Amino acid sequence: MKIINEEKSILDAYEKGKLKTRTPSKHEITEIKAAARNTTRKDKRITIRLYDHDFKGIQKKAMEKGIPYQTLISGMIHRYVEGDLTEK
Numbered sequence: 843m844k845i846i847n848e849e850k851s852i853l854d855a856y857e858k859g860k861l862k863t864r865t866p867s868k869h870e871i872t873e874i875k876a877a878a879r880n881t882t883r884k885d886k887r888i889t890i891r892l893y894d895h896d897f898k899g900i901q902k903k904a905m906e907k908g909i910p911y912q913t914l915i916s917g918m919i920h921r922y923v924e925g926d927l928t929e930k
Contacts, residue, residue, distance in 0.1 A: 900915060
């Protein structure tokens with residue numbers, strides 16, 4: 843995971859004890875929960891055609907990782923879109 847400079851400075855301040863925490867309000871908790879729900883909700887279905895060899899390879903990799911193959915494919919797409927997976 844990439845940490846940008848702003849995140850690094852916040853993490854450094856937290857680790858040095860320079861930040862004080864507070865309990866969020868009920869309204870803030872409601873907003874945080876709504877944001878989390880919207881972030882993790884997968885609401886789009888797609889159909890994709892693959893070569894049989896590629897599909898079997900994906901199934902094998904997913905089995906090795908102990909996850910469903912759909913989860914592996916979704917994760918690979920997400921990582922590519924976020925820039926964590928790049929072309930050679």
